[in-house]
Amino acid sequence: xxxxxxxxxxxxxxxxxxxxxxxxxxxxxxxxxxxxxxxxxxxxxxxxxxxxxxxxxxxxxxxxxxxxxxxxxxxxxxxxxxxxxxxxxxxxxxxxxxxxxxxxxxxxxxxxxxxxxxxxxxxxxxxxxxxxxxxxxxxxxxxxxxxxxxxxxxxxxxxxxxxxxxxxxxxxxxxxxxxxxxxxxxxxxxxxxxxxxxxxxxxxxxxxxxxxxxxxxxxxxxxxxxxxxxxxxxxxxxxxxxxxxxxxxxxxxxxxxxxxxxxxxxxxxxxxxxxxxxxxxxxxxxxxxxxxxxxxxxxxxxxxxxxxxxxxxxxxxxxxxxxxxxxxxxxxxxxxxxxxxxxxxxxxxxxxxxxxxxxxxxxxxxxxxxxxxxxxxxxxxxxxxxxxxxxxxxxxxxxxxxxxxxxxxxxxxxxxxxxxxxxxxxxxxxxxxxxxxxxxxxxxxxxxxxxxxxxxxxxxxxxxxxxxxxxxxxxxxxxxxxxxxxxxxxxxxxxxxxxxxxxxx
Amino acid sequence: xxxxxxxxxxxxxxxxxxxxxxxxxxxxxxxxxxxxxxxxxxxxxxxxxxxxxxxxxxxxxxxxxxxxxxxxxxxxxxxxxxxxxxxxxxxxxxxxxxxxxxxxxxxxxxxxxxxxxxxxxxxxxxxxxxxxxxxxxxxxxxxxxxxxxxxxxxxxxxxxxxxxxxxxxxxxxxxxxxxxxxxxxxxxxxxxxxxxxxxxxxxxxxxxxxxxxxxxxxxxxxxxxxxxxxxxxxxxxxxxxxxxxxxxxxxxxxxxx
Ligand code: SF4
Ligand code: SF4
Numbered sequence: 139x140x141x142x143x144x145x146x147x148x149x150x151x152x153x154x155x156x157x158x159x160x161x162x163x164x165x166x167x168x169x170x171x172x173x174x175x176x177x178x179x180x181x182x183x184x185x186x187x188x189x190x191x192x193x194x195x196x197x198x199x200x201x202x203x204x205x206x207x208x209x210x211x212x213x214x215x216x217x218x219x220x221x222x223x224x225x226x227x228x229x230x231x232x233x234x235x236x237x238x239x240x241x242x243x244x245x246x247x248x249x250x251x252x253x254x255x256x257x258x259x260x261x262x263x264x265x266x267x268x269x270x271x272x273x274x275x276x277x278x279x280x281x282x283x284x285x286x287x288x289x290x291x292x293x294x295x296x297x298x299x300x301x302x303x304x305x306x307x308x309x310x311x312x313x314x315x316x317x318x319x320x321x322x323x324x325x326x327x328x329x330x331x332x333x334x335x336x337x338x339x340x341x342x343x344x345x346x347x348x349x350x351x352x353x354x355x356x357x358x359x360x361x362x363x364x365x366x367x368x369x370x371x372x373x374x375x376x377x378x379x380x381x382x383x384x385x386x387x388x389x390x391x392x393x394x395x396x397x398x399x400x401x402x403x404x405x406x407x408x409x410x411x412x413x414x415x416x417x418x419x420x421x422x423x424x425x426x427x428x429x430x431x432x433x434x435x436x437x438x439x440x441x442x443x444x445x446x447x448x449x450x451x452x453x454x455x456x457x458x459x460x461x462x463x464x465x466x467x468x469x470x471x472x473x474x475x476x477x478x479x480x481x482x483x484x485x486x487x488x489x490x491x492x493x494x495x496x497x498x499x500x501x502x503x504x505x506x507x508x509x510x511x512x513x514x515x516x517x518x519x520x521x522x523x524x525x526x527x528x529x530x531x532x533x534x535x536x537x538x539x540x541x542x543x544x545x546x547x548x549x550x551x552x553x554x555x556x557x558x559x560x561x562x563x564x565x566x567x568x569x570x571x572x573x574x575x576x577x578x579x580x581x582x583x584x585x586x587x588x589x590x591x592x593x594x595x596x597x598x599x600x601x602x603x604x605x606x607x608x609x610x611x612x613x614x615x616x617x618x619x620x621x622x623x624x625x626x627x628x629x630x631x632x633x634x635x636x637x638x639x640x641x642x643x
Numbered sequence: 644x645x646x647x648x649x650x651x652x653x654x655x656x657x658x659x660x661x662x663x664x665x666x667x668x669x670x671x672x673x674x675x676x677x678x679x680x681x682x683x684x685x686x687x688x689x690x691x692x693x694x695x696x697x698x699x700x701x702x703x704x705x706x707x708x709x710x711x712x713x714x715x716x717x718x719x720x721x722x723x724x725x726x727x728x729x730x731x732x733x734x735x736x737x738x739x740x741x742x743x744x745x746x747x748x749x750x751x752x753x754x755x756x757x758x759x760x761x762x763x764x765x766x767x768x769x770x771x772x773x774x775x776x777x778x779x780x781x782x783x784x785x786x787x788x789x790x791x792x793x794x795x796x797x798x799x800x801x802x803x804x805x806x807x808x809x810x811x812x813x814x815x816x817x818x819x820x821x822x823x824x825x826x827x828x829x830x831x832x833x834x835x836x837x838x839x840x841x842x843x844x845x846x847x848x849x850x851x852x853x854x855x856x857x858x859x860x861x862x863x864x865x866x867x868x869x870x871x872x873x874x875x876x877x878x879x880x881x882x883x884x885x886x887x888x889x890x891x892x893x894x895x896x897x898x899x900x
Pocket of ligand 1: 688691692693694695696697704708709710711712713714715716
């Protein structure tokens with residue numbers, strides 16, 4: 139630690155004026171020396187820091203300020219620094235050749251501010267219209283291309299996939315996104331709300347709304363009752379369990395094991411219908427608000443939910459065990475779509491996919507809050523083989539983990555029975571702190587959801603930055619399908635289940 | 644083998660028998676119930692509404708914009724706004740989605756969907772749909788997928804999602820239609836053979852929803868092509884979707900033979 143960086147904890151704020159401004163070449167050297175270790179792994183922990191934020195902000199008179207946030211997972215802190223690009227400076231030396239995990243961050247920064255990372259190996263567009271983009275091509279007698287999307291066969295979000303195949307085998311996959319770009323970050327600056335936050339990525343309603351709420355509560359200095367905090371964590375784990383169960387069903391569907399699809403599908407319904415009972419929406423929309431939550435959960439509901447979740451847990455266990463006893467199932471999952479531990483660390487995978495590849499990152503444990511700590515949850519230990527099988531099993535384990543956390547939350551809620559669940563309507567008009575930089579990271583079911591906010595000297599929100607776990611992980615999918623059959627692509631894709639809108643924003 | 648059978652037996656039958664009378668949990672926020680006489684014109688509801696769906700004095704809610712978030716109800720100190728759990732919200736006209744104090748569920752159910760004979764004669768037994776997500780957040784998409792699961796099992800009514808627009812009788816659009824998806828949506832529409840219907844699913848598709856002020860949208864599609872059915876929600880509940888489509892292609896149960 140030196141004066142080139144300032145440390146910040148999760149869910150906290152620092153003064154914007156305290157963030158060091160370095161020369162870009164110095165900042166680059168700093169970043170590389172801190173992140174260099176991140177390509178080596180020891181017992182599942184990466185040795186260096188990894189990027190969670192690398193984004194620009196218009197700094198007036200044509201200047202651009204680049205903010206960098208690195209995560210020190212071992213010590214649970216973030217390092218923040220910045221560099222100023224004067225109007226005339228349009229390029230800098232790319233960091234990606236040294237630290238590959240920066241590749242997509244630098245592409246984003248280039249696309250938004252036009253400042254070019256020199257010698258970036260693959261400086262292609264990220265979100266803007268890409269009609270003229272020339273795909274990476276391979277040559278050879280037997281090589282052929284398969285193009286899929288933006289509209290896919292199923293009912294899913296749009297994205298384009300271009301495969302370079304030799305017969306059945308995929309040599310290379312290029313993923314082109316941006317179709318979902320709705321300009322969310324600038325909408326957040328114009329008029330942020332819990333409802334907009336929920337709609338950024340509608341399969342992670344709770345994770346996004348929680349990150350937004352915690353962030354704005356930090357910026358505004360609002361404190362939230364213990365009861366509301368616990369209900370929020372409850373909802374987060376329910377979301378995780380529900381989506382994971384649905385994904386087990388989707389994986390089963392892609393290997394044509396329809397029994398699994400039906401059972402997991404029906405089981406997921408039970409979880410999201412409980413969410414409906416808690417919040418009036420199957421995905422928990424409308425539950426979380428600034429200052430707390432909108433709905434109390436009484437003992438009646440808790441008892442009913444406990445019963446339901448017992449059944450769900452049993453059904454899931456029975457079905458997973460049945461599946462894994464079936465050799466024709468296992469042979470489809472094992473060694474399909476593998477990302478090795480080293481590769482995962484190198485390209486900066488996060489969340490579930492990283493854990494399946496043997497990295498031990500989980501922001502719930504790396505950056506815990508007070509309420510998660512009192513629940514005494516335990517990390518999952520799984521031999522991360524990095525294939526579809528590992529991503530299947532880690533989902534199963536996380537479902538069990540979530541239900542165990544949920545059980546503990548139900549018990550804890552009794553202690554806070556008398557507390558209010560929110561601070562009322564007036565809290566919404568509370569002023570933002572002036573000149574601050576705040577960060578909130580929530581471990582959604584896919585991985586870390588990062589929200590960062592900045593205000594100016596009048597307390598106006600001037601920048602809102604979001605990073606979805608899919609932002610890091612799409613490239614992992616592209617690597618996973620190499621040397622697999624092209625017909626296994628749907629299976630690999632489902633095993634990652636990445637977000638299009640979370641990446642496109 | 645025996646394990647598989649056991650799992651099957653433990654599951655029992657999951658499907659909802661009568662989809663038109665399916666019960667709904669009371670907490671579900673469906674058709675709003677408004678009461679002007681309680682309202683003291685404080686304006687909090689209008690201020691908090693994230694989509695500008697609500698007006699007061701007199702109270703009106705545009706369900707084409709509404710996200711059913713319930714914030715208006717939560718901030719109303721006078722209990723003038725409530726939500727019933729009535730889920731048959733689809734309407735065949737855009738204006739039909741705007742409701743006021745006089746709207747009751749009986750009235751809404753009767754008038755919201757105008758049944759057309761040519762549609763009924765063409766599609767009542769089989770309707771194949773192509774879904775296009777044009778900026779949809781995956782909320783509506785998840786719920787549309789759920790319509791085909793073992794609980795809702797929409798396929799039994801002859802309504803299915805198909806992989807190609809060439810096989811489809813209509814489009815189901817979700818999302819506010821981003822600039823980057825506008826041409827793909829148009830292409831998909833053109834690739835669908837006539838006669839075809841267009842169904843808008845969710846607040847985003849109907850009005851832009853929470854994204855209506857974004858500069859990254861391109862909603863020209865709706866200036867060019869007529870829409871058959873509007874299905875409100877954020878996201879749309881599977882029962883809302885299935886009943887909406889069934890109502891449009893088959894008419895009301897009692898009027899059916
Ligand atoms: S429920 Fe509908 S009308 Fe009420 S605040 Fe939410 S979006 Fe607006
Ligand atoms: S209407 Fe709501 S759930 Fe549907 S796509 Fe839009 S934001 Fe998502």
